[in-house]
Amino acid sequence: xxxxxxxxxxxxxxxxxxxxxxxxxxxxxxxxxxxxxxxxxxxxxxxxxxxxxxxxxxxxxxxxxxxxxxxxxxxxxxxxxxxxxxxxxxxxxxxxxxxxxxxxxxxxxxxxxxxxxxxxxxxxxxxxxxxxxxxxxxxxxxxxxxxxxxxxxxxxxxxxxxxxxxxxx
Amino acid sequence: xxxxxxxxxxxxxxxxxxxxxxxxxxxxxxxxxxxxxxxxxxxxxxxxxxxxxxxxxxxxxxxxxxxxxxxxxxxxxxxxxxxxxxxxxxxxxxxxxxxxxxxxxxxxxxxxxxxxxxxxxxxxxxxxxxxxxxxxxxxxxxxxxxxxxxxxxxxxxxxxxxxxxxxxx
Numbered sequence: 001x002x003x004x005x006x007x008x009x010x011x012x013x014x015x016x017x018x019x020x021x022x023x024x025x026x027x028x029x030x031x032x033x034x035x036x037x038x039x040x041x042x043x044x045x046x047x048x049x050x051x052x053x054x055x056x057x058x059x060x061x062x063x064x065x066x067x068x069x070x071x072x073x074x075x076x077x078x079x080x081x082x083x084x085x086x087x088x089x090x091x092x093x094x095x096x097x098x099x100x101x102x103x104x105x106x107x108x109x110x111x112x113x114x115x116x117x118x119x120x121x122x123x124x125x126x127x128x129x130x131x132x133x134x135x136x137x138x139x140x141x142x143x144x145x146x147x148x149x150x151x152x153x154x155x156x157x158x159x160x161x162x163x164x165x166x167x168x169x
Numbered sequence: 170x171x172x173x174x175x176x177x178x179x180x181x182x183x184x185x186x187x188x189x190x191x192x193x194x195x196x197x198x199x200x201x202x203x204x205x206x207x208x209x210x211x212x213x214x215x216x217x218x219x220x221x222x223x224x225x226x227x228x229x230x231x232x233x234x235x236x237x238x239x240x241x242x243x244x245x246x247x248x249x250x251x252x253x254x255x256x257x258x259x260x261x262x263x264x265x266x267x268x269x270x271x272x273x274x275x276x277x278x279x280x281x282x283x284x285x286x287x288x289x290x291x292x293x294x295x296x297x298x299x300x301x302x303x304x305x306x307x308x309x310x311x312x313x314x315x316x317x318x319x320x321x322x323x324x325x326x327x328x329x330x331x332x333x334x335x336x337x338x
Binding site: 142 | 172173181201267281285291307
């Protein structure tokens, strides 16, 4: 079981967008994260399709969050990029073979499907309990109050970056 | 995010094995579930590799659970078939780009990785809280005390099935 790698990029973009005072072009987000613009554009389009960001057109255009970051949960970002389907899909094995349960008797999910659905619900509840604003607060707690401010300043700076590149991962 | 389809088959096999009084050949489990023997053998081998079932050799050979079903959790079966890696893998995006956090400052996972790990832990805890014995009890609660008894009787019956096939899914 593996989440799409795009989830991580999309979450980072959302946290960055909480700091922006103006729309941020996809190319600028790609430059900040040192990642292919076309790859990041795909994740931003998924966020846009889910209504979490919107693309402002024009010379000063770019992406903005559509809601306050307190009102966007991690679960929404995950579902936007990776889809909302549960990890476990019941194929009704109980209805197969010589001892098949008749479909009329299958009025509720079987114990296996119920157990897997319970775990899925626990996972979703954990992701729904944390907002993009919580993540941004976590960044400030980890790296100090200047961390997001530094990103804000960089986003407002010249497009042809003259900043020093440090510690590439 | 999608679990391997083998998880569902493996869980059904484990529940069936709780009822067996003798080792059950893979072909017999495949016949009971109306599924390809080679496909089911792959899941049984994964369970065997994880030490959850063992293959008894010989004329009356087949698969048995290695432990009491109370001592085998759903999580162990899922990990055996689908792997134990978390769904979200952090690629340290914070260490990229012109504002990269130096690796020396990355002594703990970032807020995004922590949030995703928390959800993963909730999912695992839910699957660890339910045993194969719990699933078997669930089957008895859903379909009555004769359901597992019927499987036990079928497993002990002739290999060339002369039972009536009902309600194929």
